[in-house]
Amino acid sequence: MAEASRTTEARRDAVFGRWVVFSPARSRRPTDLKSHNPTNPSPAAGEPRPSCPFCAGRESECAPQIFRVPPDGSLPWRIRVIENLYPALRRDLEPPPAAAPDAEEEEEPGERAVPGFGFHDVVIETPSHDVRLWDLPAEGVRDVLLAYAARVRQLAEHPAVKYVQVFKNHGASAGASMAHSHSQMLGTPFVPPSVTSRLNCMKEVFDRSGNCSLCDFRSKDILISETPNFSAIVPFAASYPFEIWIIPRQHLSYFHEIDQHKALDLGSLLKTMLQKLSKQLNDPPFNFMIHSAPFGLSSSCLPYAHWFLQIVPQLSVIGGFELGSGCYINPVFPEDAAKILRELSCS
Amino acid sequence: MAEASRTTEARRDAVFGRWVVFSPARSRRPTDLKSHNPTNPSPAAGEPRPSCPFCAGRESECAPQIFRVPPDGSLPWRIRVIENLYPALRRDLEPPPAAAPDAEEEEEPGERAVPGFGFHDVVIETPSHDVRLWDLPAEGVRDVLLAYAARVRQLAEHPAVKYVQVFKNHGASAGASMAHSHSQMLGTPFVPPSVTSRLNCMKEVFDRSGNCSLCDFRSKDILISETPNFSAIVPFAASYPFEIWIIPRQHLSYFHEIDQHKALDLGSLLKTMLQKLSKQLNDPPFNFMIHSAPFGLSSSCLPYAHWFLQIVPQLSVIGGFELGSGCYINPVFPEDAAKILRELSCS
Ligand SMILES: Nc1ncnc2c1ncn2[C@@H]1O[C@H](COP(=O)(O)OP(=O)(O)O[C@H]2O[C@H](CO)[C@@H](O)[C@H](O)[C@H]2O)[C@@H](O)[C@H]1O
Ligand SMILES: Nc1ncnc2c1ncn2[C@@H]1O[C@H](COP(=O)(O)OP(=O)(O)O[C@H]2O[C@H](CO)[C@@H](O)[C@H](O)[C@H]2O)[C@@H](O)[C@H]1O
Numbered sequence: 001m002a003e004a005s006r007t008t009e010a011r012r013d014a015v016f017g018r019w020v021v022f023s024p025a026r027s028r029r030p031t032d033l034k035s036h037n038p039t040n041p042s043p044a045a046g047e048p049r050p051s052c053p054f055c056a057g058r059e060s061e062c063a064p065q066i067f068r069v070p071p072d073g074s075l076p077w078r079i080r081v082i083e084n085l086y087p088a089l090r091r092d093l094e095p096p097p098a099a100a101p102d103a104e105e106e107e108e109p110g111e112r113a114v115p116g117f118g119f120h121d122v123v124i125e126t127p128s129h130d131v132r133l134w135d136l137p138a139e140g141v142r143d144v145l146l147a148y149a150a151r152v153r154q155l156a157e158h159p160a161v162k163y164v165q166v167f168k169n170h171g172a173s174a175g176a177s178m179a180h181s182h183s184q185m186l187g188t189p190f191v192p193p194s195v196t197s198r199l200n201c202m203k204e205v206f207d208r209s210g211n212c213s214l215c216d217f218r219s220k221d222i223l224i225s226e227t228p229n230f231s232a233i234v235p236f237a238a239s240y241p242f243e244i245w246i247i248p249r250q251h252l253s254y255f256h257e258i259d260q261h262k263a264l265d266l267g268s269l270l271k272t273m274l275q276k277l278s279k280q281l282n283d284p285p286f287n288f289m290i291h292s293a294p295f296g297l298s299s300s301c302l303p304y305a306h307w308f309l310q311i312v313p314q315l316s317v318i319g320g321f322e323l324g325s326g327c328y329i330n331p332v333f334p335e336d337a338a339k340i341l342r343e344l345s346c347s
Numbered sequence: 348m349a350e351a352s353r354t355t356e357a358r359r360d361a362v363f364g365r366w367v368v369f370s371p372a373r374s375r376r377p378t379d380l381k382s383h384n385p386t387n388p389s390p391a392a393g394e395p396r397p398s399c400p401f402c403a404g405r406e407s408e409c410a411p412q413i414f415r416v417p418p419d420g421s422l423p424w425r426i427r428v429i430e431n432l433y434p435a436l437r438r439d440l441e442p443p444p445a446a447a448p449d450a451e452e453e454e455e456p457g458e459r460a461v462p463g464f465g466f467h468d469v470v471i472e473t474p475s476h477d478v479r480l481w482d483l484p485a486e487g488v489r490d491v492l493l494a495y496a497a498r499v500r501q502l503a504e505h506p507a508v509k510y511v512q513v514f515k516n517h518g519a520s521a522g523a524s525m526a527h528s529h530s531q532m533l534g535t536p537f538v539p540p541s542v543t544s545r546l547n548c549m550k551e552v553f554d555r556s557g558n559c560s561l562c563d564f565r566s567k568d569i570l571i572s573e574t575p576n577f578s579a580i581v582p583f584a585a586s587y588p589f590e591i592w593i594i595p596r597q598h599l600s601y602f603h604e605i606d607q608h609k610a611l612d613l614g615s616l617l618k619t620m621l622q623k624l625s626k627q628l629n630d631p632p633f634n635f636m637i638h639s640a641p642f643g644l645s646s647s648c649l650p651y652a653h654w655f656l657q658i659v660p661q662l663s664v665i666g667g668f669e670l671g672s673g674c675y676i677n678p679v680f681p682e683d684a685a686k687i688l689r690e691l692s693c694s
Contacts (some may be wrong), residue, residue: 007437007440007462007463008434008435008436008437008440008462008463009460009461009462009463010436010460010461010462010463010465010535010536010537011458011459011460011461012457012458012459012460012537013458014456014457014458016540017456017540018540019535019537019539019540021435021436021463021465022463023434023435023436023463025433025434026433026435028433029432029433029524030524031524031525085376086370086372086373086375086376087355087370087372088355088368088370088373088668088676089355089357089368089370090354090355093354093355108555109361109364109548109551109552109555110359110361110551110552110555110556110560111358111359111360111361111583111584112358112359113356113357113358113359114356114357114358115354115355115356115357116354116355116356116357116368116369116370118357118368163672165667165668165671165672165674167666167667167668167670167671168667169666169667172664173664174664174666174667175663175664175665175666175667176666177376177377177378178378184667184668186668186672188357188366188672188674189357190357190359190366192366192671192672192673192674193363193364193365193366193672193673193674194671194672194673194674195672195673197544197673201456204456204457205456205457208455208456208457209457213457236458237458287666287667287670287671288667289667289670289671290671291671310671312670316522317519317520317521317522318522319514319516319521319522319523319634320512320514320515320516320521320522320531320634320635320636321435321512321514321531321533323514323634323636323659324512324514324539324541324634324636324637324638324657325510325512325533325535325539325540325541325542325636326539326540326541326542326544327512327535327539327540327541329435
């Protein structure tokens with residue numbers, strides 16, 4: 001690590017417009033509080049989990065299935081997309097009235113309450129309790145990504161759904177309540193706040209420079225790996241140590257339009273990145289999130305809307321500074337994290 | 348709890364403009380992962396901590412002192428404001444050149460890196476290892492608040508400091524690395540992202556309605572307690588269960604202008620709120636943050652800038668949905684939390 005040679009620096013990124021403080025010295029501070037265990041209580045291989053509703057054979061204990069892979073019910077399933085049994089948003093409530101086509105900008109600011117209409121689904125990535133996403137072959141990861149995309153396309157049909165947040169929680173410290181490998185998605189009746197601020201920031205950059213924030217990164221120092229269709233980088237102003245972004249090299253606004261071929265490319269790169277994090281950081285808890293464009297974005301916004309997948313290992317707890325200011329403190333410089341991950345071999 | 352009678356609802360607040368999903372059903376979901384221990388490993392009363400540099404008698408193991416209370420060195424200290432030994436931002440770096448008076452709006456968007464100049468201080472709230480902030484008498488809490496304000500006033504003098512984030516971490520799951528009761532503040536050379544988005548949201552509300560978002564709340568259902576100068580509420584769209592905001596009843600933009608009299612009022616209310624949280628939630632880890640206005644705000648912004656103190660108990664880990672969307676899921680309705688906290692007696 002080039003730690004000694006680098007000095008404290010504040011950086012702002014061109015996607016979220018967030019300031020991050022890079023401070024190698026912070027990693028040396030002592031503690032007299034036992035920090036919560038950052039490693040994931042991963043299931044022991046082969047250990048039977050008779051009480052897990054996501055395991056093959058226990059389908060009846062789950063909320064209704066939406067679809068399965070393969071669709072042919074005479075074959076065993078490899079992936080199931082099901083309703084969340086404890087949904088945050090509920091598909092059985094009255095959806096909000098569809099807004100007039102260009103009323104969006106006009107929405108009154110201030111306090112508002114609407115019925116909690118929406119969709120909350122779970123993607124069970126494998127029938128086996130002890131298989132992690134990156135244990136699947138690249139084709140298996142591809143199929144999970146294609147299942148996300150297929151479900152997002154279904155939700156996009158609903159006139160009241162404005163956005164779908166696809167995400168994965170792995171490990172208790174990343175929020176997971178279920179150990180069996182799965183991910184989730186929420187279809188919301190509003191555009192979530194971070195999506196709005198991301199697009200606003202990318203628009204500002206575009207208006208000034210004529211460039212898309214994510215087409216435009218050039219530094220080789222933050223690159224981990226490249227495939228024909230995707231780049232994996234540690235972002236220039238990463239909020240978290242060893243954060244990774246996987247970005248389509250072509251300018252594309254919507255994740256859910258991905259095709260088989262690109263999904264295999266992405267599946268293989270995602271598998272490698274998760275293997276690298278697992279190896280380097282000893283199977284850390286992590287989240288990943290797909291950042292796509294809200295549905296029905298006007299064509300004038302497409303030139304700066306570029307989707308990507310963000311992976312965040314959860315190595316420490318954030319505190320009041322981050323909660324209050326929205327500004328993060330990261331002890332590891334992106335160039336150092338990228339070098340480590342780039343040079344790590346996984347096979 | 349009126350849980351059964353309430354149905355899922357999405358709410359947006361008038362301060363941050365964030366959507367929060369209220370979903371009582373979520374609190375019933377099972378878990379097969381041991382979630383990290385949410386309770387705070389609080390020090391046993393009277394337990395000696397010979398290795399704690401924040402304890403009386405170990406001042407020489409700390410970074411330099413900025414000031415103490417009382418100032419008279421022949422008396423024992425009750426509060427010390429010191430430099431952070433592992434600062435995230437460093438006072439010894441070159442400050443960024445002061446911007447032209449009204450250049451702020453013009454700042455180029457996009458990637459940026461600046462030296463990590465700034466101030467990072469620690470406020471040791473008591474000389475005793477086993478005394479928590481709310482164990483102090485109201486006058487003691489007042490003096491801590493006055494120490495924050497005095498230090499913020501000093502930092503406000505520096506032309507390169509744009510904002511000071513005052514915050515407290517209590518308990519390992521709230522990020523604390525030191526158990527001895529303390530808080531911190533960071534003086535930043537930029538306006539942090541959440542401060543900008545808070546002011547933008549409050550401006551929009553003001554431009555539409557002519558009202559300040561925080562002067563304007565009327566519902567008695569979310570009120571916990573009132574004093575002559577402050578209201579304690581569970582905000583209408585609280586992101587976290589049992590989140591509390593303490594708001595000056597008079598329209599005031601800057602925390603650091605607080606006087607002795609109001610500081611005693613606030614100290615007493617803060618003490619009561621921390622006691623209530625401790626009693627109701629069994630000494631939970633928590634953070635509090637003071638949300639004030641950036642320095643040198645133009646006078647046209649003052650009518651909608653209203654400072655407040657936010658207390659957030661850390662009862663669960665957030666996951667990929669929150670990280671990705673900026674939207675929170677809260678299983679406890681603010682009206683229910685406010686009722687519980689209102690009716691809880693502390694003495
Ligand atoms: N039999 C069954 N059939 C169908 N679904 C079932 C089921 N049994 C359980 N489920 C659902 O499976 C999901 C498992 O999800 P995760 O483990 O990724 O985290 P969870 O959503 O619990 O919370 C984490 O993620 C959310 C969203 O980021 C955060 O709000 C939260 O704080 C964090 O702990 C749960 O949402 C649960 O409701
Ligand atoms: N002898 C000494 N003299 C002076 N100062 C000393 C000292 N020994 C230790 N310190 C400082 O005391 C502070 C104690 O602070 P806290 O316990 O509130 O959390 P910390 O800042 O470690 O990190 C939490 O808060 C920050 C900010 O929110 C998050 O970035 C982080 O993830 C979270 O764990 C540390 O910042 C440490 O550097």
